[in-house]
Amino acid sequence: MKILIVSDTHRKNDNYLRVIDKTAPVDMVIHCGDIEGSEYLIAESVSCPVQMVAGNNDFFSDLPREKIFQIGKYKVWLTHGHNYYVSMSNENLKHEARMREIDIVIYGHTHKPVIDITDDVTAVNPGSLTYPRQEGKRPSYIIMDLDRNGEAHFTINYL
16 A cells, blocks of 8 residues: 655645656545645545645635544544644654554644654654755655555655
8 A cells, every 4th residue: 555645735736746646656645734725636636535634724624633544554643733832843742642542643734754653653744845844945745655464664755
């Protein structure tokens, strides 16, 4: 299973569409928020399930603020992250994930890619396809692969 994880596109969707072309086919798309009205385009640009949540800039969105769903054997929590102070660190988010018995928490907001794997919780942030803030400032996304044994593997990719 191949899953595309993106975030913080901020209604500028050219890079998102480039990534769709580059990574197709995918089995699922996960968007961590700050979509700013492009929900329809995000969902209709692929022919697979799409999971999306609202971010702090999705003022008039009907999207949920958080979602919990299953990917294979993993319980996944999707949130933009701004309500958990992720700009400071992802420790509050990981603590909350442990309390909810979450295996993988996927978040955005910081515009910096992260793959933080510990024994009990994996925290993943794809960065931003539009306004990257990490050193080098390259638009980023994550590919999550489930191997034939159902184990998750994450790779940060750059445009």
